[in-house]
Each structure stands twice: as structure tokens, then as C-alpha cells.
Amino acid sequence: MSVMQGDGRLKSQRFRQAREGDWKRLERLMDKAEKGSARRLSDEEILAIPVLYRSTLSALSVARETSLDRALIGYLETLCARAYFFVYGSRSTLMGKLGAFFRRDWPMAVRALWRETFASGLLMLGGAIAAAVLVGQEPDWFYAFVPAEMASGRDPAASTETLRATLAGEDTSAGLSAFATFLFTHNARIAILAFALGFALCIPTGLLVLYNGATLGAFVTLFASRGLGVEVGGWLLIHGVTELFAVILAGAGGLRIGWAIAFPGDRDRLDAAADAGRTAATVIAGVVVMLFVAGLLEGFGRQLIESTPIRYAVAGTSALIWGLYFYGPRRRPAHV
Template sequence: MHSIETNMNYEGSDKQTCWARFEATVNNLQKRRDKDLRILSEIELMDFFNQYQTITADLARARSLGAPDSVVDRLNRMAVAGHMILYAYNTKPKPKSSTRWWASFAQVLRQNLWALGLSSILFFGAALITFVAVIQNPPLGFDLVPDEFLHFNPAKEDNMHDIPSLSRPIAASSIMSNNIQVSLLAFGFGLTAGIGTSAILLFNGMYLGAIAGWFSVQGNSRALWGWVMPHGGVELLAICIAGAGGFLLAKAIYCPGQVSRRTALKKIGKSALTMEVGVIVMLVFAGLIEGFVSPSSITYPTRIAVLISTLGLWGCYFAMAGNQVFSRRH
């Protein structure tokens, strides 16, 4: 029996710890009426699966090596309990979710506000620093501001220029394509461990800040913001969310947890892709406003109203869509 005990090592501290952890998880789940694995985090769930596989393997070895009945009985109870929980989870009819596909975008964003915060800090931080730098040192604008904006003088105070109605669909299409390209780059470069995503956000933030600073120096800030306000709020938010999607991919590379980086990317990639699809929808929305509303002759107060209303609508969507707490209250 010595060889059996040595091979099985059922009294070893590692085995006892593993079995005790599995029993504790099973007991915790069995106390719940629904025995739902969804109460576990992703890491805890993967750990539970790994422990279950270890338990079943130990049970098979214990039986084949003739381990004491007490050990076999304990392992058998754990294996049966684990199987019942896993089987119930896999065969349980999935409840009809009150959420639809459109709600998943908001849910994923709420679950990853840290990524949105990081993306926003990089983008708006770069914009603010560059804005102040150009204000304090106007000649810097010649190095940072694109040539087409250096000597731009809007014809009207309230809007930079008025695109003819027949040309607006073409303008909207061009604007959407450019913004979607930027968002795809910010998202896709997450696979560079977030380095490329950070560069995209910093560059575009500096671009925005330099132009804003230059127009302020030239006394044309009202014209700039008159143009930007109707669509800019949604557009800039969308770009920050695209960056957040990129940082989700970077998280899978930097912090894969107890799984391989490839597995972590597959797991987190679905959430990141959901964010990017939502970003594209936002940019189409913003592009239509930028192509049809921003270049129109609407008044400055109306432009402010469009900014507030569009951000308010998207804010309500992100706060309420797929939010079970809100749904129960209503």
C-alpha cells in the first residue's frame, strides 16, 4: 500500500487543499436554490472546471490503485456533486433575457468603465496639454496644426462653412469612413499590448487640442465649437470607447489570469468586439449629424441643444439598456 499512497498522495497538503476548495465551492453553490455557476467570476469558473477535472482524475486513480474506502467515498461524493452542478448548468433552459442585442453594448461598457476611463484620460489629457501649449506658445501651432487649418478663416461666426444640401450625403459618407477607420485602428492596435491604441489616442487628442488652441489664438474658437458641438460629443465618446475596446484586448495579453493568452483573448474578444460594433453605430449616428446638421445654418443655441440632447440620449442608453436593476424598478 505504500506505493499506492505515494502515487495517490491523498494525504498530501496540495491534494487536501484542492479537495477542500472544491468542496467549499460546491457547498456554496448548493446553498443557492438555483445552484447557478453565474455567481462565479471568470477566474473562479475556470478554477472550478479545473478542480472538477482533478477530482474525477483522482477518483479514477483512487479506484484503480485501491485507495482507502474513505478516500474513494469522499472523491465520489465530490465528483457526483460537481457533475450535478455542471449538468444542471449546461442543460438548464437559458432564461429569456430581457436584454436584446442592442443592450449588450451598454452592458459591456458598464462592466469595463476602467478601460473607458483610461482611454478618455489619454485622449482628453493629450488634447488639453496640446491646447494649453498652443495657447501659451502660438508658433507651436505651425508645427502641430495641419496646413488646411493654419490660415482658415470661416465666412460666418456661427458655423465654419455651409456645405450645399446636395453635397451633404457625400460629406457624411466621407466623415463616417474616416472616423470608423480611426476607431478600428484604436481597437485593433490593442493587440500590440495597448501600445498602438495609446498612440492613436494620444495622436488624435493632440490633433484636436492643437486645432482648438490655434483657432482660439486666431479668435475663431466660436466658429470651431459651433461646427463641432452638434456631432462632436458623440464622436469623441465613440473614439474613447474604441480605445477602451483596444485596452480590453491588451488586458488579455498583460493579465491573462490562469489561462493562456490565446484563451484569454478569445474570452475577452467577444466583449471587445461588441464595443467596437457599438462604436461603429455611434460613429454612423455622429457622421449623419456632422454631414447634415453641423454644416447647416442652424443657430448657435440650437447647436448647443443638439449637443446636450444627443449626449443625454446616449447617456440614458448606457445607463439603462440591459440594466436589470433599472428594469426591476420599472
């Protein structure tokens, strides 16, 4: 037995001596990279790491097959694991991930939901038209579509002069800040609900988007009946282009999930929902950004800019920016 053990140790020593130089070099490079000095690796060192990794991985395989000592196998396993994460692991920074999200992931996800976006937009438009017809025939319908806290005195009981005065800007920055915070929270809640309720087979999402459109239609109809249609259009659209598009996209994400659950096709229902959820989740992450921008425009831009033509100009510019960002021509990513 002692002779056999001696032979095993001799084989292990010879095996290590023949390859230990490469292992030590790979270990030094891993130490350098893991201490935050990866950027200081030379081109030669970076190119050497994959070669050394495959050589060490081959040595590990031989060591396992020939039953060399466990200490050597453990050392090689650890070294191979370290090198694997360097060669194949993701080394992107937070800023890199954010850049990829805004540059590629978010626009691609929105494009993938173009059918659901179209359907969500039609639902909002349908709600706005229905409310406009009802409020135009009977002003008391306004209260069914617009909550009192949202109306803030802008209702059929208000005089035309009062309604006109509400379209003017605020004066204090403190008031603007509080107003922006309230509206951002309110609009974010609508968007998140429209997305989350998609799991209930699209119906609650569709109703929420429909109701949101009805609120808009009732509000515009009230002002238009007092000869303030053009003014209220600028007052709403300076932020509404971004805000309403965000709600439409959130609704589209909910519709995608609900449709996948209701009609999974050949796939398992859970797999279909998970696939739809990944795309929709990317969209809703971007929707939060849009709502933040809308909150700033609503709480500050709309209140500080009192000129109706300038309000329409800001609205048109934001529509052009979002349209080009999501649906404009893009260069295809290069494939290696």
C-alpha cells in the same frame, strides 16, 4: 442462425409497434414546424414536443443497447436530431437578435469596460490639453497635430474672417452628402485602428487616442485664439459628443484586449484574450453605429444648423441620450 434473425426481427417489430404512434406524431409536428408553420402549432402541440422527444430519445437508447435493426436506429437518430434543434436550438429571428443587441448586449459590454473607458477618455483629454498648451505658445505646432487635408484651410495662416466663415453651414445637399461620407470613413478608420492595435499591448491604441485628442486640442485652440472659442465648440460638439465618445469606446476595447494579453492573471493568455475580445467586439460593433450617427450629424446637422445655441442644445441632448442609454438604471432581466 435463421431462427435468431427471425427472433431479432420479431423483437424489432414489437418494439416499433408499441412506440410507433409517438414517433409518427413527433415526426408530423417536426414536419409542420420545419415548413415554417411553427407559429401555427397549438399550445398543446408545443408542450407535447419535449415529452415526445424524450420518449423517442429513450427508445433510441434501448434500440442501441439491444442491437435492433440499423434502419430503425437510423430513423430514430434522425428524428431525435430534428426534435433536439426545435427544443434546445435558437429560434430567434434577425430582428430579435438586433433587438437583444441594442437592448442588452451592447450597453452591458460598454458598462463592463468602464475602467478602460475612463482611461481612454483621460488619454484623449491629456492629448487635447498638451496640444492646446503647445499651440497657444507657438501656433506652428498646429501643423504637427492637424493634417492639411483635415484642416482644409482652417490653419494659423487663415484670417479670422475665413475661420469664422468655415463655421457656417453648407448649401448644397450633394456637397453635404460627400462631406458626410468622407468624415464617416475617416472617423471609422480611427476607431477601428484604436481597437485593432490593442493587441500590441495597449501602447499603439493609447498613442492613437492621445493623438486624436491632440488634434482636437490644436483645432479648438486656434479658433479660441481668434475669439471664436464658443462658436467652434458648438460646431464641433454637435457631432463630437457622439464621434469622440465612439473613439473613446473603441480605444477602451483595444485597451481591454491589450491588458488581457499583457496581464492574463491565472488564465491562459489566449483564453484571457478571447474573453476580452468577445466583450470588446460587442462594443466595437456598436461603435460603428455611433460613427454612422456622428457622420450624419457632422455632414448634415452641423452644416444645416447654423445657430450656435441650437448646436449646443443638440450636443447636450445627444450626451444625455448616450449617458442614459449606457449608464442609466436598467431593469435586471428575469431569470427562469
